[in-house]
Amino acid sequence: MNLVEVKEDVWGREVLLGVSWDLLWVVLTLTAAAIVIHLLIMAFLNKPERPSASGTHLTRHAGVDRGFHWIMAVSVFVLLFTGVLPIIGVDFDWLTIHWVAGLILTAAVLFHTIRAIFWQSPKEMWVSPKDFQEPFDEAVKPGKYSFLQKGMHHAMTLLVLVVIGTGLALFWVMDTPWWSRSNGMDEATLGWMFMLHGASTLGLIVLTALHVYFALRPEKRFYTRSMISGWISEDEHRANHDPGRWSPDQSG
């Protein structure tokens, strides 16, 4: 199995075509295995009593942020399905849906970046030395976001930025309603673009699968609920967060 696809052209030169899609099955298998192992471990661990969802509601996510999250989620799923299904042999007219979803994702990420920098507190997502104690010491509780949530966010940010950057570069050389294709990128550069686009796609598959898995886990489900309704309860806040590091307002 190769990591990348190459082809020898008629002049005997090796041309990089992109990532080897054999890796898709490796990635899917390893992700599924990781999830099964986590499920088994969690099944054998003592289940602490879950905090109550009743009581005072505290604001975790504003409506606009929830909107961004779900727009991003839908566009990532559309991008993954339209990108991967044709590779595994499901034929359909995928390209237009793919680039439209890509543009929506790009706009959503731009919006989120501007909002996070100017209207929110980027510090909430910064990783501090104290965060590294969290996985090893139950007494250390996070601020708004846990160490794992921050890790997931930053890994997702990196992959999404790579996939958007390479996607826009590939978009530039294809036919769109606004311009005609140019073939203005040489084959070697195109190969690198496809390689990075494919590799970041594989990474996004892993992260998306893990994100969905954790979002559905019973002890984390209140975070998912907060991404829909916007609030967590006072009890959930007390059990999972350090009020000294994050003290949310009461939900209106």
Add this chain to the structure above:
Amino acid sequence: MAAHDVMPDIELFQPVTVEEASAIASRLGDKGWVLAGGQDTYGWLKDRAKSPQAMVDLAAIDGINGIEDRSGGLRIGAMTTLREVSRNPLVRERFALLAEAAGKVASPQIRNQGTLGGNLAQDARCWYYRRGLSCYRAGGNICYADSPEGMNREHAILDASRCVAVSPSDTGTALVALDATMVIQNGARTRRVPATEFFVGPAVNITHMTALREGDILTAIELPADWAGAQFYFEKIADRDVWDFALVSIAAAFKASGGSISDARLVCGAVSCVPYRLQAVERAIIGKPRSEETAAAVAGLASQGARPLNYNHFKAPLMENLVKRALRA
């Protein structure tokens, strides 16, 4: 690319049943090559642009050649030669459109050996692709034909998506016009695919021109009685009268009632990656007579949406003129 006078070493399978052929083709996967008349095959192999390890020759299989009457329609075995299709009395009587299209394929020698199935399933003729370049159709990331310097006189002006190669099949245009159905067998499973869905554009699958996949054997083409004995028109414009692919072709079928067209199919070849149905023209001519006036009124619809490349702007007016000729004939 080096030229070769001889064939490469290759393992040959000669199954006698479709099931056996399908099983071997499935087992070989992309290392195998299904061989019908060989007219598309041997160029690939001699140029070493494709190098399968084994060939599955369909010639010894009973029941996939010949022409049968089917309740006013016809069932044509995929291994029936183009010569037989073009000369068979039943085809000529009921579906002269197909007989004419088959009679225009390449040259007499090629029609003697080439099969209807092979003509439908043949690969793109884009020379960049056939030269072995790593273009989109070959699994790469670029189209050499659609570039500022690309030689694209023969390429697509409609419905291109990254790859601009055209469907080279003359009989394909006729079969789309006749609402034919392709019978495809894979193992014990048989599926019937309408001709319009048999040909696949690059937007849907950029490396395949048809719906055939590993293990699939095209066994027959079924022509329903619906268009039997209708009025037909076929014309193929090419640089040479024989042994050439179409620059643009048209296959048209008309049903008339009281001097007016009651139903019609007009399909252009070599303008798109699939035989291209002129549905706007078809709709516009219903209820009108086949006449010079009708032809002049609707011809402009034929090339609507065309996006010519550097060297094939001539295809748009050629399409329109072929529609005129079909309608006033």
